[in-house]
Amino acid sequence: MKMTPPRWLLAGLLAISCLPLWAKDTGQSAAADTDPRLQVEASLDSKFAQGKYSPKGADTCLKCHDAESSKPATGIFHNVHGNLGNPNGPMADKQCEACHGPAGNHPRNPRKGQQREPMITFGPNSPVPVEKQNSVCLSCHTDAKRMAWHTSSHAVEDLSCTSCHALHQAKDPVLDSKLQTATCTSCHAEQKADLHKRTSHPILNGELVCSSCHNPHQSDNQASLKQTTVNETCYECHAEKRGPFLWEHEPVTEDCALCHSPHGSINQALLNKRVPQLCQECHSVPHANVAIPEGDLKVRGGSCLNCHNQIHGSNHPTGQSLRR
Ligand code: HEC
Ligand code: HEC
Ligand code: HEC
Ligand code: HEC
Ligand code: HEC
Ligand code: HEC
Ligand code: HEC
Ligand code: HEC
Ligand code: HEC
Ligand code: HEC
Structure with a gap:
């Protein structure tokens, strides 16, 4: 996994041009002294400003985050983000730090009494604001399907990408037709109840998924449907x-x-x-x-x-x- 020096030089230059939202947001107020959330933000801002990426990439991280550690990270190598051969993937460039931000002093053992420098973390319990979490993902995922993310009801409700996506396992459950429904109905209780009524679309068995009809990333259409109207959605499968x-x-x-x-x-x-x-x-x-x-x-x-x-x-x- 070691990178040759010229490539990392290039990576460093790239880092300046394609930083997520973090980079633009420098300087924190005095409240940072007391509010732990702001402390994390301030620390991340300062790391981004310094751009201190680890020269050895993932190799550095895996010294501590191997399969046996309490916070293992090796799962990523079983899915597309861990693909060392994809030129557009994280592993071609900053590796772990493409998502978790520059390492700064995080990999060094903190001195007595000092806390380990935080990394960007994801999900509802992360101290990192959702918009900034998502900007990490959107810095690469700017394709047509994600362009209108900001218009989606889910963005408006401040959901993070990782409310649905899991990145450190072989198969992201929300992309699996048998498992997607459980992710969606963990929040959508009314639809969950509907699926168990006398008649329902064959969703529970995975023949259909919520995303057969809905686009979770975009809400241009009524109820975030994939097609412009309810009827156009139905005709996709009931053409007659x-x-x-x-x-x-x-x-x-x-x-x-x-x-x-x-x-x-x-x-x-x-x-x-x-x-x-x-x-x-x-x-x-x-x-x-x-x-x-x-x-x-x-x-x-x-x-x-x-x-x-x-x-x-x-x-x-x-x-x-x-x-x-
Ligand atoms: C010297 C050991 C060590 C190295 C090297 C190391 N980490 Fe960590 N990391 C830790 C420990 C210990 C924790 C748990 C800290 C805690 O719970 O307060 C942690 C926590 C994390 C977390 C979760 C942060 C949180 O706030 O819970 C992430 C993400 C992370 N590390 C990513 C990385 C990445 C990416 C690298 C490589 C650039 C890396 N780590 C290198 C020891 C290390
Ligand atoms: C494509 C983005 C991405 C890459 C690349 C990535 N991670 Fe993560 N990482 C995440 C997300 C998102 C989570 C939240 C949990 C999940 O989705 O599984 C996470 C969770 C973690 C955690 C657990 C944090 C906690 O709070 O328990 C650690 C540690 C971590 N990653 C380390 C690493 C290391 C080390 C690498 C490189 C080998 C790496 N990550 C590569 C996105 C990424
Ligand atoms: C450094 C760029 C980069 C970053 C950052 C990144 N991704 Fe990706 N992601 C990719 C690439 C490249 C692919 C593979 C696309 C392909 O091959 O068509 C991918 C694929 C995916 C897929 C499809 C997975 C599959 O199995 O088909 C999902 C879902 C995804 N990314 C979500 C995320 C989320 C959520 C984040 C933020 C936590 C994120 N990505 C951060 C580059 C990135
Ligand atoms: C409400 C749940 C949900 C949220 C939140 C969510 N996604 Fe997705 N995502 C899905 C589902 C379901 C699929 C598979 C069906 C599809 O393609 O629409 C998917 C597919 C993907 C794919 C791969 C397949 C494709 O469409 O090319 C990528 C990449 C992706 N999402 C990125 C993101 C990013 C980036 C974010 C945050 C900005 C995000 N997702 C937020 C549910 C979600
Ligand atoms: C973390 C919680 C959460 C998850 C997971 C989640 N949603 Fe949502 N969703 C919401 C919230 C909150 C709203 C806005 C309030 C509402 O309409 O219920 C919403 C709204 C919606 C809407 C209505 C959109 C509109 O424009 O009227 C649809 C459709 C939807 N979600 C589908 C999905 C699908 C499909 C999945 C799984 C891929 C999913 N949701 C996963 C929380 C979630
Ligand atoms: C025994 C057969 C039969 C049943 C049962 C029946 N219909 Fe009809 N309906 C007809 C016939 C025959 C016509 C055509 C009458 C005409 O052309 O003047 C018709 C015409 C209609 C019309 C056209 C307007 C009108 O008043 O002529 C409507 C609306 C209608 N039915 C609704 C219903 C509804 C609602 C029910 C159930 C509550 C129902 N029908 C049950 C045989 C039936
Ligand atoms: C066969 C197509 C189809 C499937 C599959 C489907 N939906 Fe829907 N959904 C719709 C339509 C059509 C509407 C709009 C209904 C209306 O306007 O009366 C809707 C509306 C919604 C709404 C908005 C409800 C409201 O009152 O505004 C949510 C939330 C939702 N769906 C979630 C889900 C979830 C979660 C799943 C998977 C368990 C799912 N849907 C599967 C077609 C579908
Ligand atoms: C949402 C309202 C709505 C519902 C529900 C509905 N209809 Fe209609 N129906 C209409 C309208 C509007 C027309 C066309 C105008 C008219 O002729 O009354 C129509 C026309 C008809 C006609 C043809 C009348 C003619 O001869 O021109 C019949 C027969 C009919 N409906 C039967 C039914 C039956 C049986 C049901 C229940 C299974 C039903 N409708 C449910 C609104 C409705
Ligand atoms: C992605 C494909 C798909 C879409 C889109 C879709 N359906 Fe279906 N629908 C099915 C399948 C599969 C069945 C199961 C029966 C079958 O094999 O035809 C079904 C069954 C039905 C049934 C019969 C249910 C029963 O128990 O008798 C109705 C009614 C129905 N759909 C209405 C709709 C409506 C209304 C829409 C638009 C909101 C819609 N469907 C969109 C695939 C779809
Ligand atoms: C006026 C009310 C009404 C509307 C509007 C309506 N349906 Fe139906 N639909 C019914 C009734 C009643 C049945 C049950 C018929 C039976 O049992 O013989 C049915 C049955 C079905 C079935 C299962 C049996 C079959 O005929 O294949 C499907 C699929 C279906 N509808 C799809 C649709 C779609 C798609 C639309 C919109 C384009 C739609 N329906 C609009 C009343 C309606």
């Missing part, structure tokens, strides 16, 4: 519902969610309400001139559908009332 139909059912072309709950429902087919109540919300006085047997409506809830079975639209010449 798009039509065009000779006889359309107005609410279907307007918004599937007028009748369906996308995450789960106590009713059949993800319906918001049972039939006939669902229909009667909008059709208060059906059938001035069609006799429906009383029992049909009361006993069998689905009876509107017994006759109006083309509820999403009909292509039959006489299909205006969605019966064929």
Whole structure:
């Protein structure tokens, strides 16, 4: 893992041009003396200002953070960030310090009574402000998918990238179709409950994931959907519902969610309400001139559908009332 001197010289120069948000933010107020959070910030600022990166990169760190240590770090070498051959990855340049910031005096044993200089840490318990944590990741992840991160509800709620992503293990759970749901529903309790109702999208078994429909990094669309509207999202997999139909059912072309709950429902087919109540919300006085047997409506809830079975639209010449 040792770097040849010319490469590290280059790395040092690069460091000046592609520092994350940290570098711009120098100077702390006097409150830094007392507030531990500000003390950490001040210490990190000063390390960034000095740009003291460890000349031996990861080799320095792994002396103390090997697999046996109380804070092991070797897991990173089992995923893409530990890939020594990727020219755009952390290991090609500053290695551990690409994310954790310049080592400064951290690797040296602190003198008696002194604290070890802090490094950038991540997650909700880190003293490092979320915006600055995220700026580390965004200094490399500036691709189209992350460009609009600041617009996302998750950014507005001050989530860090590491609220969802775990970087020191072989497989980031949120990128695994079987494990993603647990990450999302650890905060989204309502959707978690929906998944266990009578009908739901096959999310619990990993056939679908939350990110089949949502973009967690961006909120240009309603409910951070991947497509511009609810319907466009649904058509991605239920293309046959798009039509065009000779006889359309107005609410279907307007918004599937007028009748369906996308995450789960106590009713059949993800319906918001049972039939006939669902229909009667909008059709208060059906059938001035069609006799429906009383029992049909009361006993069998689905009876509107017994006759109006083309509820999403009909292509039959006489299909205006969605019966064929
Ligand atoms: C001489 C041993 C030693 C070396 C070398 C060392 N560390 Fe540490 N590091 C520690 C110890 C001990 C702690 C725990 C400090 C504590 O809990 O207060 C720690 C904590 C950390 C933490 C968590 C910080 C926190 O506030 O909890 C990170 C991140 C870290 N080190 C990264 C690095 C990186 C990156 C390098 C290489 C540039 C490195 N360390 C080199 C001993 C070392
Ligand atoms: C791509 C960014 C990245 C790189 C590169 C990276 N880390 Fe980390 N590191 C993180 C994140 C994010 C966490 C928070 C825990 C997690 O996501 O697994 C973390 C956690 C840690 C911790 C535990 C801190 C704690 O509070 O317990 C240590 C120690 C650490 N890293 C050291 C290292 C060392 C040493 C290297 C190099 C071998 C390294 N890291 C490379 C992003 C990175
Ligand atoms: C030094 C640049 C750099 C930094 C800093 C960095 N990454 Fe990456 N990251 C990469 C590269 C390169 C890849 C691989 C992309 C590829 O090969 O397409 C990657 C891949 C990823 C992936 C996909 C992983 C996979 O298994 O496919 C995630 C998620 C990710 N990074 C999150 C983060 C987060 C969160 C942070 C901040 C804690 C971060 N990255 C910091 C360069 C970086
Ligand atoms: C709310 C959870 C969540 C947060 C917060 C989050 N991500 Fe992600 N990220 C995901 C999910 C889910 C995927 C996989 C699905 C996808 O690609 O949209 C992913 C995929 C990725 C990927 C790799 C696959 C790709 O899309 O190219 C990268 C890189 C990444 N995220 C970076 C980041 C960065 C950087 C941040 C912080 C600015 C961040 N993420 C914040 C959930 C999250
Ligand atoms: C650490 C907690 C946390 C995690 C983990 C998390 N979220 Fe969120 N999410 C929030 C908060 C807080 C909001 C804003 C309040 C709300 O709408 O519930 C939010 C909002 C949303 C919204 C509504 C966005 C909008 O624009 O209206 C969607 C959709 C969403 N999250 C999906 C996801 C998905 C998918 C995942 C997993 C990849 C995920 N969340 C993981 C906390 C989290
Ligand atoms: C099949 C597509 C689909 C899947 C999969 C999906 N959602 Fe949604 N989600 C939607 C749609 C559509 C809406 C908007 C509903 C509306 O506007 O009535 C939505 C809305 C949301 C909202 C905002 C709710 C509100 O009241 O504003 C959150 C939060 C959310 N989803 C989280 C999740 C989580 C977490 C998962 C994974 C467990 C998930 N979604 C899976 C389609 C989906
Ligand atoms: C990523 C693909 C995907 C997307 C997007 C999607 N679905 Fe589905 N949907 C499925 C799968 C898979 C099933 C399971 C049944 C099957 O195999 O057709 C399903 C089943 C359903 C069912 C029947 C459920 C039952 O228990 O009878 C309804 C209703 C439904 N989806 C409505 C919607 C609506 C409304 C949207 C848009 C908010 C949507 N779907 C978006 C994949 C998707
Ligand atoms: C007016 C209410 C209503 C609207 C709006 C609606 N649906 Fe439905 N949908 C139903 C009813 C009722 C059923 C149950 C049909 C049955 O059991 O025969 C159903 C069943 C389904 C099913 C499962 C059975 C099948 O036909 O494949 C899917 C998938 C589905 N709808 C998708 C959608 C999509 C996608 C949209 C938006 C384009 C949508 N629905 C809009 C009422 C509606
Ligand atoms: C969100 C409101 C809404 C819901 C729910 C709804 N509809 Fe409709 N429906 C409409 C609108 C609007 C039209 C078109 C205007 C009209 O003719 O009343 C329509 C048209 C129809 C038509 C064709 C009328 C014609 O001959 O032109 C039938 C049949 C119908 N709906 C049956 C149903 C049934 C059965 C259900 C329950 C499964 C249902 N609708 C649920 C709003 C709704
Ligand atoms: C026994 C079969 C049958 C059942 C059950 C039935 N309908 Fe109809 N419906 C019809 C027929 C036939 C027409 C066409 C009448 C016409 O063309 O004059 C119709 C027409 C309609 C229309 C068009 C407007 C109107 O009043 O003519 C609506 C809306 C409608 N039905 C809604 C419903 C709803 C809601 C239910 C359940 C509460 C339901 N229907 C149950 C046979 C049925």
